[in-house]
Amino acid sequence: MARPTVGKSKADRAAYLVLGMHRSGTSAVTQLLALAGAELPQNVMPGDEHNAKGYFEPWKIAVFNDERLRAGGGAWDDVFAFPYQPLPGPQEAEWAAKALALYDAEFGEAWFPLLKDPRVSVLAPLWRATLKARNMPARAVMPVRHPLSVAKSLMRRDGFPVEKSVLLWVTYMLAAELYSRDMPRAFVGYDRLLADWRAEVTRIEAAHGAALPRLSERAASEIDAFLTTDLRHDAGGGDLSAIPLVGPLAQRAYDWFEAAARDAPRDSEALDQVAVEVADMKAQMGVFVSPAARALDLARADLVEARGLRAMDLRYISTLEGQVARLRSELSTIEAMVDTMIAGR
Template identity: 60%
Template structure:
């Protein structure tokens, strides 16, 4: 039986996950059937399985959380029967999106904070997993989220911290590679060597043709937000993010830092959550549900507008055809009338 291996791109939104996913997909990992297209925030595309993203949003809300909940870490399991139902949905969706792909490529940032759930689904499908975790300065991520979502820097760096803690904690027993975002854009070949060494296996099909495509894809113009500024100036959220960033930057340099610093950061986040999560998390969940309903309403309006446009075109087309036929009949009638008039003028046949 052929072993199937999933490549998991883990980390926060806007942190370089799209660039890593593009690299892996060009090197032979297989994208899902339905991926999110590009927009004004990311012209090259997100490479995210949008159906998986919808399921993940639902699952987060079921646990009283949301993708932008600063306390989305640690994972919140549901009662066993409920959890099993969600796992079954995830397994079915993997089949729909990837079929029997040997190297499915799963990139949705929400997977990061839901990884215990997704790892169970993958294990039940007998799919191994390898992780790639891009490392980008949280202030660069915050700049992007400020423009896209209007988030404050404090909120963005806390969400980034939660995602990065989850990415590390939930992959400690997996083959994984930490990849600096700037280093990836500067010399992706060196980063591929690091990924392959960390995974203990080559990327599926990294040939010369793929290398040429990657050269075009990973251009320096992807650096839309430089990571600059003093995290400490953001108070405790910045101090927490700075400690986490230092660990990940060291890991991306292959320095094998102790996880004690991350465990301490996770403990501090949990301490804050004990005081604030009952207020913050339900609000994040409710806002996410409102955003979801708004997206669905916009989609429904769009479908209705398209339907009305098509119906109008069909009706107008029918009217035009009817008018054209009437004009033709009028011409025939005029010709007949002219013939009758000619016959009458001649006194009959």
Template identity: 40%
Template sequence: MKQKAIVILGMHRSGTSAFAGVLSMLGINFGSNLMPPAFDNEKGYFENIDIYNVNETILSSLGSSWDSLFALPSQWWLNTNLNIYKDEIRDILRQEFESSEIFGVKDPRLSWLFPLWREILDSLNIEYHIIIPVRNPLEVAMSLAKRNNFSLEKGTLLWTSYNLEAEQQTRKYPRLILSYNKLLECPKDVVKFIADKLKINYPWDSLTAMSDIDNFLEPTLRHHDFNFAIEEKRLLNYIFKLYKSLLDLSGFHDIALPSTHAIDDLAAEFINMRNYFYTFELQDEMKNTLKMKKQLEQIQQKIHSMENSFSWKITAPLRSVKTYFNRISKYHL
């Protein structure tokens, strides 16, 4: 039997963790080395740390990061320098999921990196199905403002970039675009819909798991909730059109071609806008900033390692004595 993978991608803070958590409660294996819960995601990320790390490294090697407003280079996935990362991903998938008939991979970065991952899954003869959660861009932007101190403008631009890439890169492949709000409101219906549409059998009984799923999807998962009719006025017309088009593609119906055509037009407009406003000079400055940020992180890691080393700890008394005598000499000489 051909191995199956459910690939969850989409914008950060859009419900990717919620969908992965629900599927995990239905027996879908997301791996053993999962990112632990944190203050901004107390229910858990359901994100494999090894996959997260390699995706971060790939973006960094391309001069980018998860919150970059710049596009990746054209046909970046054909870069032979990435072959080492492709091999690393294959090794991770074999080690984590070789014995699983069906497994899950979740990382918002896959919205940008899907072409490379698609190639890897094809090479391993894995049948993949894609889930793209969609959430109100203002809810996402407010969540990013709280967690990362981003402006609402940056948050909505990131939402636009991720969703355009996710929709266009997955259009030819088996996928579901699903409303995050729908999952919170009608989890039982969404669980059944996913199984029916993707033609999968959950490893664990869905009826038995529903009580745990209901508790997992408590109202606190909706960190910011907006009235769509009111908040429409606060959205740029462009972003509102994209959100509406994605909602047209989501839900319990097949893809509507007019919506994909509208998204193509919006994507072309977005590319023109980005090329106009994000100059090469600004892009170079961003790359230099990322480089310095990386160097700072490496220095901080070295300091942390040094301070926790055995030699640093056993010489601590000597440093204290030296500091004491330095103070004495300062006042008595």
């Protein structure tokens, strides 16, 4: 597989940002880019029963992103985490300094740093400022997967109702698209990536105006071995329009992204209108949903930390587990109330 030569001048440097929704194929795209020469951070999350081949996610950056989302009153699964809301001046500057220090620790002098954490999509202004501080241009790759396939995966892993998962997909994809409009970017159909990754790489390189750093014959063989059909855990789509309230706007958003993944003409105004409708929902329901999502995320973080301390009093861990269960129940009550509000519209 003959590849163009990638130079070593400063003009050749660029960060690769994998943007988009959780469970949408971001791990598969990240491994492809890593095998093709982009550089993963120092600390990468291993695989588990939900993703045996690995997440390729910078776990220290993921923890930082969770903390930043909570500081702003949200969480990774807050359906109203978009648009990005800066904190008051001194606080925002402090978080920016932390992000820069973390970037330096994780990537050092990397020529093609590869940053994959779906939370970066909704925190993109913070991370883009970090890259700018290091004079690092950015290129984006956004996997596109049907929202109902994502919802099936989140139902199995997190127990989320389909309405929440679909709206969460809309939120992350709107953020990924808006915050990447001024950079080279490629939209990649997840199913097409698994079927013919070479064709998708050709599209990525054309969209970026640059070859992937080091896509050799050996790398191609490793990608062949990695991108297998067993990565498609939740295949198929479904009727988005049948989902109350969020379904029709999700369908319009998915139509846009699916067209983008086929290089078909599309108008960003269509997504801007979806964003207006989500903002309207946020104005009506955000005061109920976002604080509960933040409280649950904080309880989960405390529980993970407690489980990691071997000498921790088991009674305290039991208390935290009870707190998580209570918050889950409260969030379910709030979601039921929101469903009642929707039904009454």
